[in-house]
Amino acid sequence: MFASYTKVLCRASNATLIGVRRNSKKIGILGVPFDKGQLKQGVGSGPQAFRDAGLIRELKEICADVKDFGDITYKQLEGLQVDNMTALGHVAACQKQVSENVFKILKEDRLCLTIGGDHSCGIGTVDGHVKAKGDVAVLWVDAHADLNTNATSPTGNVHGMPVALLAKELSDYWPYIPGMDWQQPMLSIKNIAYIGLRDIDSYERLVIDKFAITAFGMEDIERYGIIEVTNMALRRINPNNNLPLHVSFDIDSLDTLEAPSTGTPVRGGLTLREGIQIMEEAYRTQHLSAVDIVEVNPNLGTPTEVKITLEAGLHIIKAACGLSRRGQWPKDVNDLPQQTFN
Template identity: 35%
Template sequence: MNKQISVIGMPMDLGQARRGVDMGPSAIRYAHLIERLSDMGYSVEDLGDIPVNREKIKEDEELKNLNSVLSGNDELAKKVDSVIEKKRFPLVLGGDHSIAIGTLTGTAKHYKELGVIWYDAHGDLNTLETSPSGNIHGMPLAVSLGVGHGTLVNLGGYAPKIKPENVVIIGARSLDEGEREYIKKTGMKVYTMHEIDRLGMTKVIEETINYLSDCDGVHLSLDLDGLDPSDAPGVGTPVVGGISYRESHLAMEMLYDADIITSAEFVEVNPILDHKNKTGQTAVELAESLLGKKLL
């Protein structure tokens, strides 16, 4: 694991309708992320938060806050690109999951075959045509795969960023019809909660590591709503029956042992909906496990 970490805050809350997730980066920092990673022996630089442009929403806008989401992700992509150029590990703090568009834009240009682990209750594979809401935080994986609104898809001047065969979704339990059709059409690897319950998290992560073994880098995109709301209550779109706190730690520990993760983001922490920053604290503890913290 790269011992040089650059933390980037992306306080974007315009990819969805509920306010509060813009305070996610602050909540995660407040849970002592920087200090705790430094105590583990990492060289950590905090690059602060990327400013988010809040344009007035147009009444007839089909994709909500498109220009603001686009400009914010463009700045994030440039920042992530710069971090990787310096041979540092980018750790991005969200913000809603629309920020993955920028993270993957800045990351994928450095890899021929970038793998992605999408740890999430949702597929985020919607487009304007399939989305029930028009919220862009339900579209970042589709956009990164080259499917969706042209300005989002072509961010950074290239598309697609990743390939369906290099993606593994873990924890899915809320998929829209268009997302299910896309998954079936592409044969994308998805571990729903059914597979996690039946196989166990150990088997799921072992298979994921093996499945992505030909990739030259792997990005972890972890949405805190992938966890059960009892363990991560401070999220905007909670779905009951999710991955447990302990299962998530096991997953992170196994990914560290496999030494395959080259970049990561933790998204959708909403302190307004949280209980005493429980979800922000959970994000920090999972980041610690991903980066190698052990009991013994």
């Protein structure tokens, strides 16, 4: 029976087999155990929690070349202050290291998988991506817009500011930020799209409308479906499908039933299946070169809730790295008996 089945496979068209062959892309993993962009302790434990949950082992089932670059370390910059930006000395020092390491991983022609930490790490990951690849398209999958400046933020927490720091159209809305000279806004806001929004501050709403930012909330997903929303977003930010793609995925984009162990949960979010589908569509573009998974906090919730959240994150990561729910080809298909394919 197996021989008959493989005959069918080998006679199938290449189009039929898209997504079932094994992934030949190299993967580089970068941990960012950083929690200073917000106030809840524990989110910095995310990278180790994913490793302990079997991240490396599971990725090696998808891709033969998986390299763990370890965790970011940094030395705090003392004395940095800007009104309504907390822990700036930590943020500036850490994100500079993130940017440099993302740059290095991408220059090795690897998919850069960054495990946070809070979402302030998006400052460094996108900065490093732009410096390595030039113009990039960014999908920001999140319940929140992360689009506040220090003048509009209700908390001063930098994990709510990364998109505003990255977008060059918003550079005039910022004061001089000491310690951040390495980071110049180089990303056009027309190359950024949101998916999953449902908790947006009033000034963020104003900026989204003023600059006509591509932003799909949960009501849009309910109306059009996640596949169509994802592809509409991709067409808007990368109409010619020629730019490297960066997906920055906040675990709180998922509904709290799917991912309860996170610092700023909002009910009514994406299902896990919808999160996986976003990543599958991103992978199918063949231009996905950087992925962030952030805001998993193993200190929040019961052990069962932490396990559910980590499992959800692993499913998201594996979809981004090429896992097909249709199944993968064997690792050593060329070593099978020749008669198997006759």
